[in-house]
Amino acid sequence: MIQSKPVYYFDNNATTRVAPEVVDSMVPFLRELWGNPSSAYGFGAQVHGHLEKARAQVASLIHAEPKEVVFTSCGTESNNSAFSSALSLNPTKKHIVTTAVEHSANINFGEHLQKRGFDVTFLPVESDGQLDLHQLEKSIRPDTALVSVMMANNETGVLFPIAEIAALCRSRGVLSHTDAVQVPGKLKLDVRELGVDFLSLSAHKLHAPKGVGMLYVKRRTRYQPYVIGGHQERGRRGGTESVANIVAFGRAADLAQASLHDENTRVRALRDRLENFILTRIPNTVRNGHRDHRLPNTVNIAFDFVEAEAVLLLLDQLGICASSGSACTTGSLDPSHVLMAMGLPPMRARGSVRFSLGIYNTDADVDFLCRHLPPIIQKLRDISPLNPGHPDNDQYDIAKARADHEREQAAEKALEAISA
Numbered sequence: 001m002i003q004s005k006p007v008y009y010f011d012n013n014a015t016t017r018v019a020p021e022v023v024d025s026m027v028p029f030l031r032e033l034w035g036n037p038s039s040a041y042g043f044g045a046q047v048h049g050h051l052e053k054a055r056a057q058v059a060s061l062i063h064a065e066p067k068e069v070v071f072t073s074c075g076t077e078s079n080n081s082a083f084s085s086a087l088s089l090n091p092t093k094k095h096i097v098t099t100a101v102e103h104s105a106n107i108n109f110g111e112h113l114q115k116r117g118f119d120v121t122f123l124p125v126e127s128d129g130q131l132d133l134h135q136l137e138k139s140i141r142p143d144t145a146l147v148s149v150m151m152a153n154n155e156t157g158v159l160f161p162i163a164e165i166a167a168l169c170r171s172r173g174v175l176s177h178t179d180a181v182q183v184p185g186k187l188k189l190d191v192r193e194l195g196v197d198f199l200s201l202s203a204h205k206l207h208a209p210k211g212v213g214m215l216y217v218k219r220r221t222r223y224q225p226y227v228i229g230g231h232q233e234r235g236r237r238g239g240t241e242s243v244a245n246i247v248a249f250g251r252a253a254d255l256a257q258a259s260l261h262d263e264n265t266r267v268r269a270l271r272d273r274l275e276n277f278i279l280t281r282i283p284n285t286v287r288n289g290h291r292d293h294r295l296p297n298t299v300n301i302a303f304d305f306v307e308a309e310a311v312l313l314l315l316d317q318l319g320i321c322a323s324s325g326s327a328c329t330t331g332s333l334d335p336s337h338v339l340m341a342m343g344l345p346p347m348r349a350r351g352s353v354r355f356s357l358g359i360y361n362t363d364a365d366v367d368f369l370c371r372h373l374p375p376i377i378q379k380l381r382d383i384s385p386l387n388p389g390h391p392d393n394d395q396y397d398i399a400k401a402r403a404d405h406e407r408e409q410a411a412e413k414a415l416e417a418i419s420a
């Protein structure tokens, strides 16, 4: 056992614990059934059978047909593949519509496409994280190849009306994709009801291992592979399938359907208890994101007058895991692009922390966090020059302090850029 200290895990949107049942399901494919599923002999065919069983399990999670499931290496690859296919099969179409609050898998790929001569519209969002559908409709052009809007935001949990967006796209003859990586196990997923052409999932967000994802490609939607190689995945994704991981994904898909109720009752209640505690017991706190149109497990809170990184450091000393944004952008000095797109002042975005709960969280976990969070915030505010209650700050002008601080940060960034 590598990890011996207890961990209070509130970062389930970053990744999830692999369920013990899922670990058990994959072991035979590491020990005994290690053949290549594409091999013609019986030993390979046997493995192939399990691969197809997992495909059916994952298809059932999203109410798709098994043939519509293409296994990939991760959610990022699935998203990149949908963009790439839509553009390469429609060479006269050079435009993609997405949002400013997507995961970096889309934001950075969109910027990469812009550098290669494509046009990408990053739609803004409202202050509660929601999208203006009229603006989305207006942004669709005759040369739009794809509209890609995430189903649930990984930082705030805010949900987007994907069925409405897909219907709009259909009426305009445009392909639609949704990054639903944060949704399985938390909310029902039905591709027939959603009506999208493409949908991405990632196994490690639903209690399966990292290294496997899925792209749903709707029947009769033309598809150009992104990873080109062998004829695996019916010619839609080259590379020998990661069988143990895929089997695990299938088992986790079954478990996710079974845990839907728990996520929407017990986990939701734990999240609400934590959120109510913070907002009522810790002054100068604000929830980021719409209160109702949100995943049941996610809460994102701005703690004024503190830096989230300092809060996370002190929480970490107690074994409490949370985050200040996407795990993929941790380490960046910039405030969260999601919170900035929602119009938060940079200081408030820098003081925002995401707690994302899951099926393994207990009442005792939330009690532990509620016991330790207020003194941590207090301790940091006591030494924060941004705090109007700071003893040295009787005449403290918070607006000026913020402006000064932001100017300093901008100067530091400019210096870094020059010396880079």
Ligand SMILES: Cc1ncc(COP(=O)(O)O)c(C=O)c1O
Residues within 6 Å of the ligand: 013, 014, 073, 074, 075, 076, 077, 103, 105, 150, 152, 153, 154, 179, 181, 182, 202, 203, 204, 213, 326, 327, 328
């Ligand atoms: C919304 C969303 N999309 C895509 C990804 C990327 O998934 P993966 O880590 O499997 O590449 C993540 C991971 O955090 C995510 O939260």
